[in-house]
Amino acid sequence: MNAKPTSKTFLLLADISGYTHFMRESPVASSHARQVIIRLLKALIGASAPPLTVAELEGDAVFFYATTSGDDLDRIAFQIKEQMLSLFASFYAETRKLAEMKACECDACSNVGGLKLKQILHVGDVAIERVNQFTKLFGVDVILIHKLLKNSVPSNEYVLMTGQAHTVITDFHGLTPRILREKVEEFGTVKVVVFYPIHPSSMVRANESPKPTTTDTLTWSCRLKWNTILVLMSRDLKPVRLNTHSMKKRGKQREGSS
Numbered sequence: 001m002n003a004k005p006t007s008k009t010f011l012l013l014a015d016i017s018g019y020t021h022f023m024r025e026s027p028v029a030s031s032h033a034r035q036v037i038i039r040l041l042k043a044l045i046g047a048s049a050p051p052l053t054v055a056e057l058e059g060d061a062v063f064f065y066a067t068t069s070g071d072d073l074d075r076i077a078f079q080i081k082e083q084m085l086s087l088f089a090s091f092y093a094e095t096r097k098l099a100e101m102k103a104c105e106c107d108a109c110s111n112v113g114g115l116k117l118k119q120i121l122h123v124g125d126v127a128i129e130r131v132n133q134f135t136k137l138f139g140v141d142v143i144l145i146h147k148l149l150k151n152s153v154p155s156n157e158y159v160l161m162t163g164q165a166h167t168v169i170t171d172f173h174g175l176t177p178r179i180l181r182e183k184v185e186e187f188g189t190v191k192v193v194v195f196y197p198i199h200p201s202s203m204v205r206a207n208e209s210p211k212p213t214t215t216d217t218l219t220w221s222c223r224l225k226w227n228t229i230l231v232l233m234s235r236d237l238k239p240v241r242l243n244t245h246s247m248k249k250r251g252k253q254r255e256g257s258s
Ligand SMILES: [Zn+2]
Pocket: 028, 029, 032, 104, 105, 106, 107, 108, 109, 110, 224
């Protein structure tokens, strides 16, 4: 009798890079960078479909997973490979749209074209538990994929698969694989396979990147302006509170001296 294949779970991290330094710059650029990231995270989630499921939003990254029953590993692997292409396409379509709208000239908005996407894929053993309304993934393989976010790949735009994932996925749309060995804390040396998309923006087909309409541009412009107002108000309110405090203090001093 054949033993039933062990069920494995695919883990995928889609991580946006290029905006961290804007988060430390001016409050307005930081606020706009946050709005851009929210839009891009939504685009990534919108581009995903079963079997991929969102596990968590983690800063500038979306953590996806896809379960298998053991017999359907190859079929799910094929679907995930296609989905990863869709994630690239959707991400670059959205950055292109944001750049074309030219709704703001702050550092964050002007550099939206410089944002990149990397995707890290692993397959392993995962325990999936419900915590109230949330789904939580547990296991050393979950820890490993997160540790692989820090790696020696000299780029912000690539697909990185663990050796286990590459064995199942086998190739990535005809791109040349580069085999690396990463030193990962607590895991030792881990074999990974990296693919560099040649021109990721060329993955965006014309029908996936429609020109922004006037309504799109106006809506986005209003959103950015509203966030600018919130930033300016929060800065202006601080002196008001200080003045109120110092006025009360001065009042008490006057009462004390009279
Ligand atoms: Zn801006």
